[in-house]
Amino acid sequence: MRGLRPLMLAGLAALGLSASGPAGAQALIADLTEHLIAISTGFTGTSVVLFGTTEGKGDVVVTVQGPPQDTVVRRKEQAGGIWLNRGEVTFNDVPSYYAVAASAPLEQLMSERSLARNGIGIDNLRFAVPPSDSKPSREEVANFHDALVRKRQQLGLYPERGGTVRFVGDRLFRTTIYFPANVPTGLYQVQVYLISDGEIVNAETTPLSVGKTGMGAEISEFAHYHALIYATLAVIGSVIAGWVATLPFRKV
Amino acid sequence: MQIYLPIAEISVNAFYLLLMGGGVGYLSGLLGVGGGFLMTPLLMFIGIPPAVAVGTQANQLIGASVAGVMVHWRRRNVDVRMALVMLCGSSLGTVMGVGLFALMKRLGHIDLLISLSYFVLLGTLGSLMMWEALRSLLRSRKGRPSRNRLHHAAWVRALPLKMRFPKSLLYISALLPAGIGFVIGLLVAVMGVGGGFLLVPAMIYLLGMPASVVAGTSLLQVIFTTAIAAWLQAAINQTVDGLLALLLMAGGVIGAQLGTRAAGALRGEHARMLLAILILGVALKLGLDLVLPPHDPYSIETLERPS
Numbered sequence: 001m002r003g004l005r006p007l008m009l010a011g012l013a014a015l016g017l018s019a020s021g022p023a024g025a026q027a028l029i030a031d032l033t034e035h036l037i038a039i040s041t042g043f044t045g046t047s048v049v050l051f052g053t054t055e056g057k058g059d060v061v062v063t064v065q066g067p068p069q070d071t072v073v074r075r076k077e078q079a080g081g082i083w084l085n086r087g088e089v090t091f092n093d094v095p096s097y098y099a100v101a102a103s104a105p106l107e108q109l110m111s112e113r114s115l116a117r118n119g120i121g122i123d124n125l126r127f128a129v130p131p132s133d134s135k136p137s138r139e140e141v142a143n144f145h146d147a148l149v150r151k152r153q154q155l156g157l158y159p160e161r162g163g164t165v166r167f168v169g170d171r172l173f174r175t176t177i178y179f180p181a182n183v184p185t186g187l188y189q190v191q192v193y194l195i196s197d198g199e200i201v202n203a204e205t206t207p208l209s210v211g212k213t214g215m216g217a218e219i220s221e222f223a224h225y226h227a228l229i230y231a232t233l234a235v236i237g238s239v240i241a242g243w244v245a246t247l248p249f250r251k252v
Numbered sequence: 253m254q255i256y257l258p259i260a261e262i263s264v265n266a267f268y269l270l271l272m273g274g275g276v277g278y279l280s281g282l283l284g285v286g287g288g289f290l291m292t293p294l295l296m297f298i299g300i301p302p303a304v305a306v307g308t309q310a311n312q313l314i315g316a317s318v319a320g321v322m323v324h325w326r327r328r329n330v331d332v333r334m335a336l337v338m339l340c341g342s343s344l345g346t347v348m349g350v351g352l353f354a355l356m357k358r359l360g361h362i363d364l365l366i367s368l369s370y371f372v373l374l375g376t377l378g379s380l381m382m383w384e385a386l387r388s389l390l391r392s393r394k395g396r397p398s399r400n401r402l403h404h405a406a407w408v409r410a411l412p413l414k415m416r417f418p419k420s421l422l423y424i425s426a427l428l429p430a431g432i433g434f435v436i437g438l439l440v441a442v443m444g445v446g447g448g449f450l451l452v453p454a455m456i457y458l459l460g461m462p463a464s465v466v467a468g469t470s471l472l473q474v475i476f477t478t479a480i481a482a483w484l485q486a487a488i489n490q491t492v493d494g495l496l497a498l499l500l501m502a503g504g505v506i507g508a509q510l511g512t513r514a515a516g517a518l519r520g521e522h523a524r525m526l527l528a529i530l531i532l533g534v535a536l537k538l539g540l541d542l543v544l545p546p547h548d549p550y551s552i553e554t555l556e557r558p559s
Contacts, residue, residue: 044254045263069554071555072553072554073550073552074550081543083541083543151548151551151552152552182263212258216495223258227488231484231487231492234482234483234486234492234494235486238501239475241315241505242314242315242319242322243318243322245319246322
């Protein structure tokens with residue numbers, strides 16, 4: 001029985017049916033200090049604390065995924081002495097943000113295979129490539145994939161250094177998730193995995209929303225829903241601003 | 253002071269924006285160019301998405317140009333009649349340019365087309381201006397007055413619809429400024445800039461307008477081209493960031509005032525030489541980007557999801 005349970009739960013976790021495991025599962029409860037990151041005018045990045053408790057022994061891995069986006073990666077090649085975009089690959093459902101935190105180095109917690117199967121860790125992210133006329137080779141796609149991850153890392157959206165989950169005593173844990181100033185808006189998924197003997201024995205998902213508030217939100221909403229009025233106002237606004245600006249200089 | 257820009261969706265230092273606006277505004281007041289061809293790369297450099305950079309700078313240039321024109325207006329350095337005639341051509345050109353842009357985009361390699369046309373145009377223009385400015389500088393050193401008026405070819409003089417432009421002391425066919433306006437409107441739409449850096453040399457060398465009225469007249473023209481561009485960008489693509497434009501404008505109008513004032517103290521040849529250096533610099537940068545191996549051959553673009 002003891003050998004069977006982790007297997008069964010790993011299956012459940014993979015299916016995402018894991019908010020609260022069946023009776024007798026190793027309990028895992030986790031929550032965030034905040035479920036809404038409000039981007040106001042003075043926003044310079046923020047952090048959110050995830051905390052929780054486990055029953056029994058195990059390690060904890062946390063992944064944070066931003067809303068999925070379709071992304072084109074282009075590559076410049078030299079032709080006739082000029083560098084121009086020759087190749088491109090489109091990836092579907094690329095998380096706009098991805099971060100991992102763990103209570104121990106990932107490779108010590110799980111085998112390479114189960115990390116890959118569960119898509120944990122930046123190296124194990126897989127993005128779908130829609131079918132296209134120009135079928136790039138597997139190797140080529142891998143090159144473009146790596147470039148995409150590298151670009152995101154440069155932007156600070158796929159933090160290279162994994163965070164640390166700290167245990168307070170045997171059962172309480174906490175970790176801090178940092179979001180940079182350029183964090184994309186949308187609905188985030190925070191996954192918490194409980195790992196024991198190299199397998200996922202429980203998992204929990206908690207949502208996190210990143211949205212604009214205050215003046216910024218109003219401007220962006222207005223620009224989106226009343227584009228014609230916004231456009232006209234923007235033009236009139238600039239004309240007036242330009243005129244007003246000359247007033248103090250008038251007498252000179 | 254960090255400030256979050258609602259449309260660009262990025263947090264940047266407001267002080268940088270004021271400084272950038274001021275610097276480009278100064279040049280625009282001094283030389284009569286809008287400075288769009290400088291501002292767009294600068295904005296992209298600090299991390300603003302390219303589409304937002306292009307849309308917003310068009311909006312910001314309206315304000316800067318209005319401020320510039322006001323100053324020139326008070327000094328009676330604006331040839332309204334000339335600007336209106338050119339406007340007829342440039343509005344038509346802008347509309348057709350938008351169509352051309354869409355066509356090229358469908359055929360692919362629009363980026364390359366833009367870079368190449370910038371490079372060829374700016375390179376030729378910059379070299380010609382530099383050559384001319386150096387020559388007239390040498391001539392004035394020797395004490396001879398520089399020749400201001402161009403002698404138009406016979407076919408130019410034979411064009412119909414002759415009009416008097418008292419401010420510019422010209423009696424030429426209206427087709428000439430309207431045609432120049434048309435070509436520039438076309439380029440403005442394809443390149444996404446105000447077009448002042450093309451208008452100024454065209455007015456000086458092709459029309460033979462006196463240097464004193466060139467800056468003001470060109471700025472008046474730029475107000476309209478940028479207004480059309482900004483309106484289209486905001487209405488269709490929603491890429492005009494009001495807050496970003498406001499900050500750039502705050503710096504820009506002050507810079508433009510100082511620049512316009514400095515322009516009075518600057519001799520025509522010097523102003524043209526400065527503009528030539530600026531244009532050659534941008535052309536050189538673009539040319540190197542095309543030829544040198546890029547720092548990172550890969551680039552990414554996030555696609556808009558139809559919602």
